[in-house]
Amino acid sequence: MLVNMTACVHEASSGERIVPGFNVFGFEDAQAVIDAAEKFNAPVILMSNKDAIEHMDLRSSAALYCSLAESTRVPVIIHLDHAKTFAEILRAVEAGYTSVMYDGSALSLADNIENTKRVLELARSRNVSVEAEIGSVPYTDRNEEIKSILTVPEEAAAFMRQAPVDALAVAVGSLHRMQTKSARIDFERLRDIEALTDVPLVIHGTSGIVDQDVKDLLRTNVGKMNIGTALRMAYGKELKEEVLSKPDEFDRVKLLRKPMAAVQAAAEEKYRLLGWKEIYREKL
Template identity: 50%
Template sequence: MLVNLNDIMKKAIDENRIIPGFNVFGYEDAKMVIEVAESLNAPVILMTNRDAANFMDVKYYGALYGKMAHESSAPICIHLDHGKTKSEIVAAIQANYSSVMYDGSSLPLEDNIKISKEISEFCRACNVSFEVEVGCVAYSNPDIKVDEKLTEPKEVLKMYEEADVDCVAVAVGNVHRMEEKNGIIDFERLSEIKNLNSVPLVIHGSTGISDEQLIKMRYYGIGKMNIGTAVRMAFGNTLRDFLKDNPNTFDRIELVQRPMEEMRKVIEEKYKLLGWG
C-alpha cells in the first residue's frame, strides 16, 4: 500500500525502530526491498536520489514504484531524495511520490527556511510528507563539492517551528557515499538535537556507520535512515565477479539474478540493525 512518512514514522520511533529508506534505481532493487519488507511485516521507503533522477524522468519511476506499492501488503513510501528546486519537488508530487525532500543545506539558514516553508505549503495540500536538511552532510567523494556543517540543535527547532516540516536530516558525523564503516557519530550532538526537538530526525550516509552505532541510534528519535551505497556495492561487486566467471553471458535477466540475491542479504541485514525482524 502507498503511504507517506507521517503514516509510519511515529509508530516506528515509539518502538525504537528506524524505517530504512533505500535508494533504488529500477525494478530489480525495488523488488528485493519490497520482498524483504513484506517478509518482516515492515514499512519501507523507496527513494530516488539525484543520480537516478538525472538518469530517467521521475514520472517513470513514480509509475513503476506506485504500481508496486499499491499491489504490496507492506506500507511503502515513495520518496524523492535531495530535490534542489521547487520544480523538481512539484514534478515528483505529480509523479505520485508520497514524500519529498528539499535540500537547501548549502543556503544560509534563513533562506533554507524561507524556501522550505513555501514548499511545505503545497506538500500539505497534496498530503505529501516533507523532509529538509539542517546543517550539511558531507560527501566522501572529493569530486562532489560540499562543505560539512554539523547541525546546530537550535537551528533544527527554528526550521521545525517556522517551516512546518515533517522530518529533518541532520549532520552528526555521518557522510554520504562512504564505502567503509569508519564514520564517528557525535552522539552528544545527536542527543542535544533530540532533547530540544520533537521533530523526527533523518540520517543520511548510513553505509559508513558501524553496526554498533546504528543499533545505538535507534534510541535518538530517528524516523528514517537512508541506505544507498551498501546496496549499490552489493549489486556492482557481485555483477563484476559474476562476469569474471561467466564472460560469455550477455542476457540481462541472467546477469542480474545473483546481484539481486546479494542485495537482498544487505537489505535484510540493515532491517535487523534498525530493529526489524
Template identity: 40%
Template sequence: MITNLKDILLPAQDKNYAVACFNVFGYEDARAVVDSAEARNASVILSINLDMRQFMTMEEIVGMLRPMAEKSKAPVCLHLDHTYEVDAVKEAIDAGFTSVMFDGSQLPISENISLIRDVVDYAHPKGVSVEAEVGSVPYASGRDHIKSALTEVTDALMMEQQGQPDALAISIGNVHRLESGTVEIDLERFNELEKALNLPLVIHGTSGLEDKDIQTLSLRQVAKFNVGTVLRKSFGNSLRSTLESDPELFDRIAIMKKVIPDLKATASKVISLLGQ
C-alpha cells in the first residue's frame, strides 16, 4: 500500500523503531527493498536522489515505482530526497511522489524556514509529507559544495514551530556516502535536540554509523534513516561476482535474478537493525 512519510514515521516514533529509507536507482533494487519489507511486515521508503532525478524524468520514475508501492502488502512511501529547488519539489508532488525533501540547509535559517513553509502549504493539501534539514550533513565525496555544520537547537526549534515540516533531518556528525570506516556521532547535541523537539528526526548517512549507534538512535526520536551506500555496494559487488562466475551470461533479466537476492538480504538486515 502506498503511504506518505507522516503516516509511517509517527508510529515508528511512538513505538521506538525507525523506518529505512533506501535510495534506489532502478526496478531491481526497488523490487528487492519492497520484497524485504513485505517479508518482515515492515514499512519502508523508496527514495530518489539527485543522480536518479537527472537520469530519468519525474514521470518515468513515478511510473516505475508507484505501481510497485500501491500493490505492496507493506506500507511504502515514495520519497524525493535532497532537492534544492522549490519548483522541482512541486513538480515531484504533482507527478505522484508521496513525500518530498526540500533541502534549504545551505541557506540562512530564516530563508530555509520560509521556503519550507511554501512547500508545506503546497504539499499538505495534496496528502504529501515534507522533510526539512537544519544544520548541514556533509558528503564524503561528490558534493564538495555542501558544508558541514552541526544542527543548532534554536534553529531546529524555529523550523519545527514556523516551518511545520513532518520530519527534520539533523546533523550530529553523520556523513553522506562514507564508503569505509565509521563516524562518531555527537550524542550530547542529539540529547539537546531530542529534548527540545517533538517531530520525528531523520539521520542521513546511515552507512557510516556504527550499528550500536543506529540502534540507540532508533530506540529514541530518530524515526527515519537514509541508506544509500550500503545498498549500492551490495549491488556492485553482487553484479561483479555474477558476471565473473559465468562469462557467457549476457541476458539482463538472468543477471538481475541472481543479483536481487543479495540486495534483499542487505535491505532486510538494515530493516531489522532499525527494529522492524
C-alpha cells in the first residue's frame, strides 16, 4: 500500500513507536525490509540517498518501489533522502516518490526556510510529505566539535513557524555511518526542541546510537529514525562469507539468498528496538 509519511510518523510519535526509514539500493534489499515490516504489520520507509540514486536513477527506483508497495498491505513510503536542490525534489515527485527530504542544513536559517517553503508548495499540491533538517548530523565516528552543529531549539521553533513541514530532522548527538554503537543522545536538548515545536522529529544516524538511548527515544516525539549502516554491514558480512565458502558459485540469485536474509533479520531487529511487536510470520 503506497502512502506518504505524514500519518505514519504522527501516529508512531504519539504511541511509543518509531517508524524506521531504511536506505535501500534495489529490489533485493527493498523486498527484504518490506518482508520485515509485514511481520510486524508496520509501515516501512524505503529511502533513496545520493549513493542509491547514482546506482539507480529516480524514475527506475520509483517504478520498482511503487510496484513492490502495490503487492503488500502494509504502508510503504518511498522517500528521497537528503535532497539538496529543488530540481532533484521535483524529479522525485514527478517520478512517483511519496515523500521527500529537503536538506538545507548547510545554509543560513533564512535560506533554509525560504527553500523549504518552495518545496512545501510543490509537495502540498501532489500529496507528498516533506521532511527538513535543522542542525547537521555529520558523517564521522568521531565526537569532536559535535556541539557546534547540534540543533538550536529556538531555531527549530522559528523554522516550524514559517515552514511547517511534516517531520523535522534534528541533530542531537547521532552520527551518520557509525559502525559501532557509541553515540549518545543529548536528551536535554531534545526535550527543549519538543517543548518549542509540535512536529514528529527525525533522528538520522541510528545505527551508531546505543540501544538504551534508542529505547528512551520511544518516550519522546521522535516519529522516524533513519537506518542504513546496520543493513549494509549485515549484507556485506554475509556476502563475504558466501563468496569465500563457495568459490565456484557464480549464480547471483544463489549468492544473494543468505545476504538478503541477513538484511531482513537486521531490519526485524530494528523494528523490535523501535517498539514494534511481531504479530505473525506468514507473508501477507
